[in-house]
Amino acid sequence: xxxxxxxxxxxxxxxxxxxxxxxxxxxxxxxxxxxxxxxxxxxxxxxxxxxxxxxxxxxxxxxxxxxxxxxxxxxxxxxxxxxxxxxxxxxxxxxxxxxxxxxxxxxxxxxxxxxx
Numbered sequence: 579x580x581x582x583x584x585x586x587x588x589x590x591x592x593x594x595x596x597x598x599x600x601x602x603x604x605x606x607x608x609x610x611x612x613x614x615x616x617x618x619x620x621x622x623x624x625x626x627x628x629x630x631x632x633x634x635x636x637x638x639x640x641x642x643x644x645x646x647x648x649x650x651x652x653x654x655x656x657x658x659x660x661x662x663x664x665x666x667x668x669x670x671x672x673x674x675x676x677x678x679x680x681x682x683x684x685x686x687x688x689x690x691x692x693x694x
Contacts, residue, residue, distance in 0.1 A: 587620055589638040602641075612650065615653070617654045626639065626668055627670045627671075
């Protein structure tokens with residue numbers, strides 16, 4: 579099964595992206611399931627490298643890295659990156675600048691699309 583998880587919210591301040599990444603990580607552990615994550619809007623910041631959070635607090639960058647280690651892809655909306663002053667060098671390893679066209683392709687290829 580192929581699952582696309584789309585995140586739209588900032589990494590911190592709301593738990594929407596956190597919960598989406600919790601589910602993506604759990605799905606990525608399942609045999610026969612592939613997970614892609616597309617970050618749009620404020621969620622583009624979820625893929626920012628070097629996030630420093632208080633001890634014991636979740637780190638969405640680490641959560642994304644876990645999905646990548648299990649074979650998942652992470653696409654970050656390029657237009658959303660530009661609006662936030664981000665460049666590809668700002669992204670965690672395994673995440674890449676992406677496009678609306680690629681998001682469309684991933685959506686059409688997915689068996690399920692989950693939006694947070």
